[in-house]
Amino acid sequence: GFTQFVIDTVAANVGVALLPFVVFVALAITQFVTGTNWGLYIIALPIVIPLAIQMDANVALSVAAVLSAGVLGSHCCFYSDATVLTSAACGCDNFRHAVTQMPYGILAGVIAAIMFLICGFIIGYSSHFLFLFLFGLLPGCAEAIFPQVIGKTSKQNTRKCLLPRE
Secondary structure, three states: OHHHHHHHHHHHHOOOOOHHHHHHHHHHHHHHHHOOOHHHHHHHHHHHHHHHHHHOOOHHHHHHHHHHHHHHHHHHOOOOHHHHHHHHHHOOOHHHHHHHHHHHHHHHHHHHHHHHHHHHHHHHOHHHHHHHHHHHHHHHHHHHHOHHHHOOOHHHHHHHHHOOOO
């Protein structure tokens, strides 16, 4: 049905590293336009979780993108339940409350979008970074940082850590 169509279409057109960013932006816009708070989660999570599994993406990061998008859209929307309840409790109209929330929401949304983009690339390629760190960089630098354990002087090991091996 529809869920499999969305999964197949997105999996063919979006890379693993971009998935959290695309999910966050698309669903934040959807949440802002529709104003549904819990409805977004009910509709999006059954699509995003199987999508992340099929693409071999990080499921936790993809779910975090859905939850963050829901919060961002809810706080910036003029007629979401969070805005209506808060403005009623404060005694101001919905529009005024949403306008005062918008700069903070947009700033947080831009920062979150950048972080989802960065985390998508880091977690998407994390096995390569981990391999490089554990078997390439870490042993040479450990000799420079802990010379008493290795039994050499710090100066010799610092050169070994910072300069390529001969």
